[in-house]
Amino acid sequence: MKKKRATITDIARELNISPSTVSRALHDHPAINVKTKKAVVALAKKLNYHPNLQALNLLRKRTNTIGVIVPEITSYFFSAVINGIQHLFNPLGYNVIIAQSNESFAEECQIIDTLMAIQVDGFLISPSFQTTRYDKLKKIVDSHIPLVIFDRDCAGIKVDKVFVDEYQGAFQAVDYLAKSGCRRIAHIAGPASLSTSKHRLRGYLDALRENNMDINEDFIISCKGFLPEHGIKPVRRLLNFPEIPDGIFAFNDGVAIGAMSVIKDKGIRIPEDISVIGFDDDPHSSYFKPSLTTVMQPTYELGLLSARILNNRINEESPSALRLETLFPELLVRGSSRKK
Amino acid sequence: MKKKRATITDIARELNISPSTVSRALHDHPAINVKTKKAVVALAKKLNYHPNLQALNLLRKRTNTIGVIVPEITSYFFSAVINGIQHLFNPLGYNVIIAQSNESFAEECQIIDTLMAIQVDGFLISPSFQTTRYDKLKKIVDSHIPLVIFDRDCAGIKVDKVFVDEYQGAFQAVDYLAKSGCRRIAHIAGPASLSTSKHRLRGYLDALRENNMDINEDFIISCKGFLPEHGIKPVRRLLNFPEIPDGIFAFNDGVAIGAMSVIKDKGIRIPEDISVIGFDDDPHSSYFKPSLTTVMQPTYELGLLSARILNNRINEESPSALRLETLFPELLVRGSSRKK
DNA sequence: CTGTTAGCGCTTTCAG
DNA sequence: CTGAAAGCGCTAACAG
Numbered sequence: 001m002k003k004k005r006a007t008i009t010d011i012a013r014e015l016n017i018s019p020s021t022v023s024r025a026l027h028d029h030p031a032i033n034v035k036t037k038k039a040v041v042a043l044a045k046k047l048n049y050h051p052n053l054q055a056l057n058l059l060r061k062r063t064n065t066i067g068v069i070v071p072e073i074t075s076y077f078f079s080a081v082i083n084g085i086q087h088l089f090n091p092l093g094y095n096v097i098i099a100q101s102n103e104s105f106a107e108e109c110q111i112i113d114t115l116m117a118i119q120v121d122g123f124l125i126s127p128s129f130q131t132t133r134y135d136k137l138k139k140i141v142d143s144h145i146p147l148v149i150f151d152r153d154c155a156g157i158k159v160d161k162v163f164v165d166e167y168q169g170a171f172q173a174v175d176y177l178a179k180s181g182c183r184r185i186a187h188i189a190g191p192a193s194l195s196t197s198k199h200r201l202r203g204y205l206d207a208l209r210e211n212n213m214d215i216n217e218d219f220i221i222s223c224k225g226f227l228p229e230h231g232i233k234p235v236r237r238l239l240n241f242p243e244i245p246d247g248i249f250a251f252n253d254g255v256a257i258g259a260m261s262v263i264k265d266k267g268i269r270i271p272e273d274i275s276v277i278g279f280d281d282d283p284h285s286s287y288f289k290p291s292l293t294t295v296m297q298p299t300y301e302l303g304l305l306s307a308r309i310l311n312n313r314i315n316e317e318s319p320s321a322l323r324l325e326t327l328f329p330e331l332l333v334r335g336s337s338r339k340k
Numbered sequence: 341m342k343k344k345r346a347t348i349t350d351i352a353r354e355l356n357i358s359p360s361t362v363s364r365a366l367h368d369h370p371a372i373n374v375k376t377k378k379a380v381v382a383l384a385k386k387l388n389y390h391p392n393l394q395a396l397n398l399l400r401k402r403t404n405t406i407g408v409i410v411p412e413i414t415s416y417f418f419s420a421v422i423n424g425i426q427h428l429f430n431p432l433g434y435n436v437i438i439a440q441s442n443e444s445f446a447e448e449c450q451i452i453d454t455l456m457a458i459q460v461d462g463f464l465i466s467p468s469f470q471t472t473r474y475d476k477l478k479k480i481v482d483s484h485i486p487l488v489i490f491d492r493d494c495a496g497i498k499v500d501k502v503f504v505d506e507y508q509g510a511f512q513a514v515d516y517l518a519k520s521g522c523r524r525i526a527h528i529a530g531p532a533s534l535s536t537s538k539h540r541l542r543g544y545l546d547a548l549r550e551n552n553m554d555i556n557e558d559f560i561i562s563c564k565g566f567l568p569e570h571g572i573k574p575v576r577r578l579l580n581f582p583e584i585p586d587g588i589f590a591f592n593d594g595v596a597i598g599a600m601s602v603i604k605d606k607g608i609r610i611p612e613d614i615s616v617i618g619f620d621d622d623p624h625s626s627y628f629k630p631s632l633t634t635v636m637q638p639t640y641e642l643g644l645l646s647a648r649i650l651n652n653r654i655n656e657e658s659p660s661a662l663r664l665e666t667l668f669p670e671l672l673v674r675g676s677s678r679k680k
Numbered sequence: 681c682t683g684t685t686a687g688c689g690c691t692t693t694c695a696g
Numbered sequence: 697c698t699g700a701a702a703g704c705g706c707t708a709a710c711a712g
Contacts, residue, residue, distance in 0.1 A: 005459075006703065007706085009705075017683085018683045019706075020683065020684080020706090020708080021682055029681095031681055031682085034681065051705085051706075052398070052706070054397050054398045054403060054705080055688085055706045055707090056704095057394050057688095058392070058395055058689070058704090058705085058706085059688050059705085059706060059707060061688075064458075065435070073419045073423075074623075080415045083414070083440070086440065093454070095405070095437050096437065097435050097437060098436075099426070099430070100423070111430075114430075117393065117403075119394070188700065257624065258627065261627045261629070264629060284624045287568045287597050287598065289601070289604060347688095348681085348689065348690065349689075349690090357699085358698065358700075359690075359699095360690095361699075362688065362690075363691060363692090364691095364697095373698085376697085391689085392689050394689080395689035395690045396690065398689085398690085398704050398705070399689085399704050501690085
């Protein structure tokens with residue numbers, strides 16, 4: 001029962017002119033009679049004409065669609081990155097399709113296939129933490145579809161990449177803990193396969209060394225996810241040691257919050273007995289008691305810059321050098337850590 | 341420099357047969373020689389053939405694209421709803437385009453125009469809280485494009501709708517406060533234009549009446565947003581009254597958390613002096629001290645059901661009756677409220 | 681200034 | 697069982 005949309009041919013027929021003339025009239029073509037042009041434009045408005053983008057895309061061999069693959073969107077981090085991405089692409093008339101891998105390698109592969117089938121003009125991907133084989137990503141590269149990898153690295157894939165300097169962020173956090181008097185600093189690390197986990201771990205280790213502190217393997221415990229619940233087990237283990245830590249650098253705010261909860265329940269004081277620092281600056285973090293000291297990542301800028309690079313790549317005439325961009329995080333000192 | 345994708349004509353040429361035969365072979369057409377079919381399928385695989393969906397869509401006059409418009413995606417509520425939506429549509433091969441109005445009427449209108457221009461097959465919309473004129477939505481209806489409105493109502497628009505029973509949720513919460521001994525229950529209400537605000541307010545008022553409690557207009561204060569920061573001012577005003585409330589029902593978890601923060605800073609005890617209840621069950625809420633009592637909404641189901649209804653509408657042969665579905669919320673009693 | 685033609689990739693009659 | 701032709705909506709030569 002759908003009323004058919006007016007086409008260029010409808011207008012042409014009604015005005016007894018050819019479709020191409022209509023097309024020209026609608027596009028401010030230089031060679032066109034002002035009168036016919038006016039007539040066409042008027043009728044187009046009257047019929048509520050809108051060009052059929054499908055037809056255009058078919059003609060131009062592009063889809064005007066960008067495929068974004070993120071592990072999930074319910075976390076603040078990725079939803080904020082998406083804001084940055086949409087902020088660039090929406091005004092440009094691109095359709096941004098957002099897909100979630102749910103941290104599953106299989107789902108990620110599946111999504112890539114689907115998005116390649118619909119022929120997206122470009123990809124923006126932050127891989128799942130299961131992703132250690134990069135065949136699918138290589139397939140994208142081999143198909144000459146522009147791809148920008150952001151936040152999480154895939155070593156060996158030669159594409160544009162945008163990251164946050166995780167190492168710096170972690171170093172700052174742990175260095176701060178050390179300088180504020182912590183002597184036994186633990187780390188609740190992220191999943192080992194993740195590039196971000198590795199860099200934060202390195203930052204942690206280097207900050208300890210820099211401050212002439214011993215490294216205690218027992219004090220490095222991985223979490224299995226990024227929510228408060230995933231911080232519970234690791235912190236319980238830490239609190240069971242005869243000598244418990246007096247500082248904890250958590251992989252992100254989520255697990256930091258889970259950890260704080262357990263610590264407080266045990267009657268241990270934050271930050272007097274244990275300082276806690278997270279990563280991400282989730283909007284909730286400053287409302288906990290004490291408010292969580294954290295490493296703020298420029299999420300919006302991360303999305304925006306990745307999008308901008310992809311857009312350049314899509315529209316460039318001749319191939320330019322690959323880009324590797326790094327954004328800088330910032331330590332936000334709040335109540336969960338002692339003063340230096 | 342992009343290598344062209346193989347088309348049906350490429351296959352036809354290589355095999356010296358016609359494109360139509362190739363098409364048939366690829367679609368298990370009954371009238372087709374087994375041999376040619378095998379040859380075609382083999383070559384298709386070899387050339388890594390994928391049908392051009394643009395061409396198909398042009399032919400079928402559909403786009404396989406669903407437009408989802410939400411106020412924002414950084415809140416847990418809407419991102420969880422989106423999960424439900426994608427869970428239905430992705431396996432069906434639809435492209436789900438997610439757009440954010442940022443609670444702006446102008447942006448919402450703009451997005452609708454864009455999505456209509458790309459001819460989405462259907463809309464899933466939760467309007468901004470500024471949206472009080474429904475011309476654009478009517479335009480969608482008039483264009484016979486299926487539309488499902490969810491979570492936030494637009495009275496007067498005749499389309500499929502899926503809501504949560506906000507009234508029930510609010511009533512339960514406030515009734516619980518009353519039964520647990522609160523005598524001066526305040527409400528931090530949502531923006532007045534929002535249907536959900538109105539229903540929660542009604543639930544609040546009715547629960548007070550039901551419990552024979554006076555209604556104090558001073559104790560109903562609207563917030564200007566949904567984040568913790570938006571709970572600060574309202575709760576400050578409440579705490580400045582000579583007789584402060586002993587129970588607060590907040591529009592959502594965000595403002596409840598902001599409110600709790602102020603209350604604790606003043607040295608007022610939760611729940612002994614003031615009980616606090618939120619709405620939404622944000623994943624962080626149970627990690628605050630005390631953990632936040634809240635009204636859990638079936639977010640995922642909300643998205644899933646809305647999507648299912650839209651999908652039915654898109655694919656139905658003949659128009660069926662409009663649907664109005666209501667899902668039920670559940671009060672989760674935690675530490676921020678006293679025992680009954 | 682305007683019409684004709686061809687074609688983007690695919691399916692679907694209609695003839696063989 | 698297979699091919700030719702038409703057409704989805706649009707644009708871009710190429711002629712006038």
